[in-house]
Amino acid sequence: MPYDVNLEDVKEIYAKYGEVKDAFLPMDKKTNRPRGFAFVTLDKEVAEKAIEETNGMDFMGRGLTVSMPLPPGEKPVFEKRERK
Numbered sequence: 001m002p003y004d005v006n007l008e009d010v011k012e013i014y015a016k017y018g019e020v021k022d023a024f025l026p027m028d029k030k031t032n033r034p035r036g037f038a039f040v041t042l043d044k045e046v047a048e049k050a051i052e053e054t055n056g057m058d059f060m061g062r063g064l065t066v067s068m069p070l071p072p073g074e075k076p077v078f079e080k081r082e083r084k
Contacts, residue, residue: 001025001034001036001037001038001059001062001064002034002036002059002060002061002062003033003034003036004033004034004060005025005034005038005059005060006025006034007023007025007038009060010023010025010038010040011023011040013054013059014040014042014050014054017042017046017047017049017050017053018042018043018045018046018050019042019043020040020041020042021041021042021043022039022040022041023038023039023040023041024038024039024040025038026038026039039069047068050066051066051067051068054066055067
């Protein structure tokens, strides 16, 4: 996520796929600015399409990396992505 994004911007991206059940934008405690990522909860029926369509998307000048949450303790494996 861009560092100047707000929670409404995040919700707006995903609202077109269905109801955004929850959205969380972690903030840096020192700067009070977004840390560059967010968590969004959608119904399972629409989540896969939302991930597919927004992963790699340019959003406010930054490419998004979108995925399902990992089980606790598991580390992500990043793949090279193409920008849309």
